[in-house]
Amino acid sequence: xxxxxxxxxxxxxxxxxxxxxxxxxxxxxxxxxxxxxxxxxxxxxxxxxxxxxxxxxxxxxxxxxxxxxxxxxxxxxxxxxxxxxxxxxxxxxxxxxxxxxxxxxxxxxxxxxxxxxxxxxxxxxxxxxxxxxxxxxxxxxxxxxxxxxxxxxxxxxxxxxxxxxxxxxxxxxxxxxxxxxxxxxxxxxxxxxxxxxxxxxxxxxxxxxxxxxxxxxxxxxxxxxxxxxxxxxxxxxxxxxxxxxxxxxxxxxxxxxxxxxxxxxxxxxxxx
Amino acid sequence: xxxxxxxxxxxxxxxxxxxxxxxxxxxxxxxxxxxxxxxxxxxxxxxxxxxxxxxxxxxxxxxxxxxxxxxxxxxxxxxxxxxxxxxxxxxxxxxxxxxxxxxxxxxxxxxxxxxxxxxxxxxxxxxxxxxxxxxxxxxxxxxxxxxxxxxxxxxxxxxxxxxxxxxxxxxxxxxxxxxxxxxxxxxxxxxxxxxxxxxxxxxxxxxxxxxxxxxxxxxxxxxxxxxxxxxxxxxxxxxxxxxxxxxxxxxxxxxxxxxxxxxxxxxxxxxxxxxxxxxxxxxxxxxxxxxxxxxxxxxxxxxxxxxxxxxxxxxxxxxxxxxxxxxxxxxxxxxxxxxxxxxxxxxxxxxxxxxxxxxxxxxxxxxxxxxxxxxxxxxxxxxxxxxxxxxxxxxxxxxxxxxxxxxxxxxxxxxxxxxxxxxxxxxxxxxxxxxxxxxxxxxxxxxxxxxxxxxxxxxxxxxxxxxxxxxxxxxxxxxxxxxxxxxxxxxxxxxxxxxxxxxxxxxxxxxxxxxxxxxxxxxxxxxxxxxxxxxxxxxxxxxxxxxxxxxxxxxxxxxxxxxxx
Numbered sequence: 001x002x003x004x005x006x007x008x009x010x011x012x013x014x015x016x017x018x019x020x021x022x023x024x025x026x027x028x029x030x031x032x033x034x035x036x037x038x039x040x041x042x043x044x045x046x047x048x049x050x051x052x053x054x055x056x057x058x059x060x061x062x063x064x065x066x067x068x069x070x071x072x073x074x075x076x077x078x079x080x081x082x083x084x085x086x087x088x089x090x091x092x093x094x095x096x097x098x099x100x101x102x103x104x105x106x107x108x109x110x111x112x113x114x115x116x117x118x119x120x121x122x123x124x125x126x127x128x129x130x131x132x133x134x135x136x137x138x139x140x141x142x143x144x145x146x147x148x149x150x151x152x153x154x155x156x157x158x159x160x161x162x163x164x165x166x167x168x169x170x171x172x173x174x175x176x177x178x179x180x181x182x183x184x185x186x187x188x189x190x191x192x193x194x195x196x197x198x199x200x201x202x203x204x205x206x207x208x209x210x211x212x213x214x215x216x217x218x219x220x221x222x223x224x225x226x227x228x229x230x231x232x233x234x235x236x237x238x239x240x241x242x243x244x245x246x247x248x249x250x251x252x253x254x255x256x257x258x259x260x261x262x263x264x265x266x267x268x269x270x271x272x
Numbered sequence: 273x274x275x276x277x278x279x280x281x282x283x284x285x286x287x288x289x290x291x292x293x294x295x296x297x298x299x300x301x302x303x304x305x306x307x308x309x310x311x312x313x314x315x316x317x318x319x320x321x322x323x324x325x326x327x328x329x330x331x332x333x334x335x336x337x338x339x340x341x342x343x344x345x346x347x348x349x350x351x352x353x354x355x356x357x358x359x360x361x362x363x364x365x366x367x368x369x370x371x372x373x374x375x376x377x378x379x380x381x382x383x384x385x386x387x388x389x390x391x392x393x394x395x396x397x398x399x400x401x402x403x404x405x406x407x408x409x410x411x412x413x414x415x416x417x418x419x420x421x422x423x424x425x426x427x428x429x430x431x432x433x434x435x436x437x438x439x440x441x442x443x444x445x446x447x448x449x450x451x452x453x454x455x456x457x458x459x460x461x462x463x464x465x466x467x468x469x470x471x472x473x474x475x476x477x478x479x480x481x482x483x484x485x486x487x488x489x490x491x492x493x494x495x496x497x498x499x500x501x502x503x504x505x506x507x508x509x510x511x512x513x514x515x516x517x518x519x520x521x522x523x524x525x526x527x528x529x530x531x532x533x534x535x536x537x538x539x540x541x542x543x544x545x546x547x548x549x550x551x552x553x554x555x556x557x558x559x560x561x562x563x564x565x566x567x568x569x570x571x572x573x574x575x576x577x578x579x580x581x582x583x584x585x586x587x588x589x590x591x592x593x594x595x596x597x598x599x600x601x602x603x604x605x606x607x608x609x610x611x612x613x614x615x616x617x618x619x620x621x622x623x624x625x626x627x628x629x630x631x632x633x634x635x636x637x638x639x640x641x642x643x644x645x646x647x648x649x650x651x652x653x654x655x656x657x658x659x660x661x662x663x664x665x666x667x668x669x670x671x672x673x674x675x676x677x678x679x680x681x682x683x684x685x686x687x688x689x690x691x692x693x694x695x696x697x698x699x700x701x702x703x704x705x706x707x708x709x710x711x712x713x714x715x716x717x718x719x720x721x722x723x724x725x726x727x728x729x730x731x732x733x734x735x736x737x738x739x740x741x742x743x744x745x746x747x748x749x750x751x752x753x754x755x756x757x758x759x760x761x762x763x764x765x766x767x768x769x770x771x772x773x774x775x776x777x778x779x780x781x782x783x784x785x786x787x788x789x790x791x792x793x794x795x796x797x798x799x800x801x802x803x804x805x806x807x808x809x810x811x812x813x814x815x816x817x818x819x820x821x822x823x824x825x826x827x828x829x830x831x832x833x834x835x836x837x
Contacts, residue, residue: 075524080541087517096590127653127676130665131588140593143664149656156664163590192593196600198583201591248650264587264675270513270580272573 002078003060007053009045011036028053036223047175054170058082061180062166062204067118068095069257070202071268084271085169092183093167094191095202098124098265099145100254101209101246110211117207123251124205125149126263129162139163139182139189146209146246151235160232164204165191200269203260214240275300275384275458276361278350280343281369282307282336284542285318288369292328294552298377301327301358305346308335329357339421341481343455344490351464362388365458370539371508372521372551380507380535384458391463391499394453394506395492412484413450414441421484445472445479448493455487456508456538459495466498467491509534509566511573514581519573523547532569533562586675586703588668602701603674608683608777609704612712612759616766617789621685627785628777630681636673637666637690652676659691666693674703681777688713688737695744704752706745707773710738711759711814715792718800728807735813742813758815766791 006027010018011034021029032045039045050059060078062068070081070093085093100121102109109120129144140163148159164180168188175184182189193199217236252263260266277295281288281304292302304322306315315333322328331353336342351364363384373380384390398409415435419427434440444450459467470476476494480486495502509532511519518539521529523546529537540547583592586604594600613620614634625632625645634643642657644650649657653676655669662669674682698704713734717727745754753776757769771785798817805811 072522072524076522077543079543080522083541083543084520087520088513088515094590125654127672128655128661129589129672130661130668131590131593132665133593140590142590146654148661149650149654149658153656153658154660156661192591193580193583194593194595194598196583196594196598197581197592198579198587198589199591201589248654250650250652250654264584264589267583267589267591268576268579269591270576272519272576 002080002082007049009042009049011042041179043176043179050170050174051172055172057170058085058167059170060167061176065117065207066097066164066166066204067207068166068202068204069260069266070095071200071257071261071266071271073202073257082167082169085167088270090200091169092165092188092191093200093202094163094165095167095204096129096142096265097162097164097206098203098260099147099162099206099208100124101146101251103245103247103251105243105245106209106213106240107211107243117210118205118254121207121209122254123247124254126250126252126265130156134182134189137177137182137184137189138186139165140192141181150244150246151232151239158231158235165189166204167202198267198269200271201266203257203266205254209246214243273362273385273388274360275363275365275381276354276358277302277365277367278347278354279304279367279369279371280307280336280346280350281305281318282310284369285310285314286321287540287542287548289318289321290548290552291367291369291372292322293325294373295377296322296325296328299327300377300381301329301354301361303329303331303350303354303357305331305350306333307346308333327358329353337420337422339485341483341486343487344480347487347491348468352468355461355465355468362461363458364461364464365507365536366456367508367536368456368538370542371456371536372538372540372547373536374509374529374532374551375535383535387503389460389462389501391457391459391495391502392505392507393457393459393492393495393502395451395495395502395504396453398450398452409452410450411436412452412489413444415484416440416442416482417484442479442482445475447497448476448479449496450489451492451496452489453492453504454506454508454510456506456510456536457491457495458507459491460499463495463499467494470494507535507564509537509564509569510539511569513573514577519576521547526550528569528572532564532566534564534566586671588671588675601703602697603671603703604678605674605681606703606705607674607681608773609686609698609706610683611686611707612709613707613789614685615687615712615715616709616759616762617791620789623787623789624683627774627787628681628683630683630777631677633682633684635687635690636669636684637662637686637692637694639689639691642669643685663691663693666691667697670694670697683777688734688741692737692741695741696749699744699747699750699752699754702751702753705773705776706752706754707769708742708745708754708756709759709762710742710756711735711811712762713738714759714801714804714811714814715794715797718794718797719792724803724807728804728809731804731811732809735809735811738813758813760815760817763791763794 008021008027008029010021010029010031018031021027036042046061060068100118101123102120103123111117111120125145128149129142132141134141141161142163143156143159143161145162148156152159161181165183165188166180168174174188177184191199191201217233217240221233221237261268277300279288279292279302292304295302306318319330331349334342334345336346347366354361354364415432419431421428480490483489513519520539520541521537521544522541523544526547582600585601621632621634631645633645636642641659642662644657653672655672698706714731717731720727742756762769767785767788774785798819801811801814801817802819
């Protein structure tokens with residue numbers, strides 16, 4: 001896969017994750033019983049760990065339900081990507097969050113442990129994303145997709161941000177500001193071209209909308225550990241009562257990264 | 273007679289060793305220059321790993337920095353040693369540690385044996401090179417470059433600017449005409465010894481040691497002094513991206529590289545195991561006898577450069593978000609906007625769809641919801657009919673719609689009751705075809721059953737909005753194809769403008785229109801406008817509508833569907 005070492009932060013899990021990870025040789029595991037919210041949604045933990053251990057390394061910071069797809073990922077390992085980024089003097093690599101969902105109601109298909117989540121959730125929205133520039137940090141702010149369409153049609157401003165910069169050649173002094181949506185110093189947020197060209201970028205396939213989601217949304221609402229007074233999760237819980245079907249006849253079925261590139265969701269840039 | 277390789281190596285020593293062994297085993301002597309910056313231990317390992325080969329030697333080491341004289345010194349040392357130690361070498365091939373032979377060595381030998389006096393070196397005068405990065409071409413030869421480009425970029429750039437300003441000029445030694453070209457060459461013994469043994473060499477060396485990137489100009493310039501038999505191209509396939517950095521080849525380029533018929537390619541990613549295994553194995557010896565043909569690879573890489581510099585017009589995404597006016601096309605393809613047509617014709621949308629075979633939407637920017645074609649709630653790209661989502665970013669709504677429906681022309685209705693936020697965007701977009709019948713918004717009011725005072729207020733509001741919109745469409749910044757008629761003018765002869773619009777859309781049926789949309793009856797409309805005037809409003813966008821019936825008489829005729837011969 002091209003990853004030399006994994007760092008996990010485990011926060012109050014109760015499903016054996018901790019025990020499993022502790023056994024792995026290339027994993028360093030931190031456990032926190034403290035509040036995810038008080039740690040600025042985990043970012044304080046991550047920033048501290050990276051400050052301590054990540055200096056000079058390419059770091060991929062992702063949630064366990066995010067799966068990175070980048071140009072040529074079927075034929076070239078991560079190391080090829082980071083070597084190319086190094087050779088091109090690029091320090092950060094953007095990968096938008098792409099919400100994946102099943103066809104039919106979420107409860108209809110049951111996700112089993114160790115299953116590829118995209119066997120079930122293999123559909124996505126191809127072209128309903130809205131982009132603005134964030135003047136403060138210089139990053140793009142992307143919203144849209146099934147979450148805006150289904151859960152926030154009346155209040156789009158609340159729709160969650162989909163822009164992410166998960167892969168960074170870390171230097172001491174770098175810091176993630178809000179999740180992996182943006183960083184400091186600001187230059188790292190410039191993962192897009194402003195003069196008409198396309199920079200290379202990937203996608204984070206988001207395996208959120210599985211049958212487990214309804215329970216998870218309720219649980220998260222209970223824990224009250226999420227951003228902006230858990231507005232997001234309140235909206236989910238409300239809609240999830242009717243067990244919605246995110247699929248529509250214009251949904252795209254996921255094939256591979258080339259499909260995402262043709263649709264304009266990601267780009268090879270000048271990597272050939 | 274054979275070909276010898278001078279190899280410049282600074283990292284991935286194990287790969288370099290593999291390639292050197294491949295050449296040596298095929299009876300081509302190799303002299304390796306290893307950058308002095310490489311650690312002693314790594315160097316020792318390398319020499320030991322090639323110790324069993326008599327025809328592999330290591331020359332004096334120089335500490336190399338990109339863009340400086342040290343690279344020329346390294347190639348001089350390696351070439352000198354190669355010529356001296358291996359007298360049968362007729363051609364010297366300069367290669368790097370990240371080069372990979374793509375064709376059997378014997379084929380290269382045969383190719384060179386057939387051309388015993390030819391020097392393969394790209395060598396072009398400074399006026400003719402389009403590819404120098406940073407604009408330094410002739411300036412490479414006449415300025416001074418005391419600052420490191422890698423470590424002190426600011427000082428480097430500042431000093432160049434300073435020299436430009438004062439018009440600084442170094443003297444080029446007599447008899448030299450500066451030439452540039454790829455640093456990977458293949459020269460004959462005759463030419464190379466002439467360069468290396470020239471009594472004036474100290475003069476040239478002193479001069480070139482202060483030239484910027486001399487490895488792209490030293491041999492390229494001097495070869496011109498001693499040989500007329502020059503093929504100005506490199507035998508090494510090496511592609512550069514828009515920043516002047518070499519493209520890297522990976523395992524998935526295997527087929528592309530095979531079909532290129534080039535002898536050597538660089539740069540190869542050191543971890544491209546399949547490439548190394550495939551091209552260095554003995555059974556890779558398929559003789560094609562073909563001329564090198566890098567054209568196919570050129571296309572792939574020039575496309576990549578174009579994607580990086582120009583991008584896909586009309587696409588807005590996470591890694592392409594152009595500043596205003598840098599979009600290279602606000603939208604991805606042409607589309608049509610109709611204003612006032614549905615108000616005047618009863619069945620305009622159905623008619624338009626039938627005649628033009630395009631996708632015809634209603635009022636996409638309507639106040640309550642998005643009226644997608646066929647009343648769909650969701651449309652291409654999973655865009656929804658939510659007015660809130662659309663109004664959250666009206667421009668993204670437009671660009672998304674046009675992008676999502678590439679290959680199918682989109683038409684939609686627009687009017688003063690709709691969200692006006694895209695007025696400027698569509699006006700400035702050369703892809704937009706905008707046809708306006710001004711004042712047609714009054715027709716539905718004319719038929720409405722509302723109180724006249726409300727009608728009057730609404731009429732005033734719509735007229736103000738449309739007037740503002742028209743001002744935008746008539747501004748000097750407008751690039752859209754805009755056509756504007758007043759309602760009165762349009763109904764005089766509706767077929768002609770309709771025909772023009774349809775022709776421009778390029779409908780499949782190239783014939784004259786045989787079927788007109790059904791126009792609503794405007795009996796009494798003149799009186800209606802007069803009533804508005806009597807109430808103190810001034811409806812001016814409709815054009816001149818007489819109050820009296822005689823014109824109404826005439827209009828009744830045109831309001832019937834009719835056929836043009």
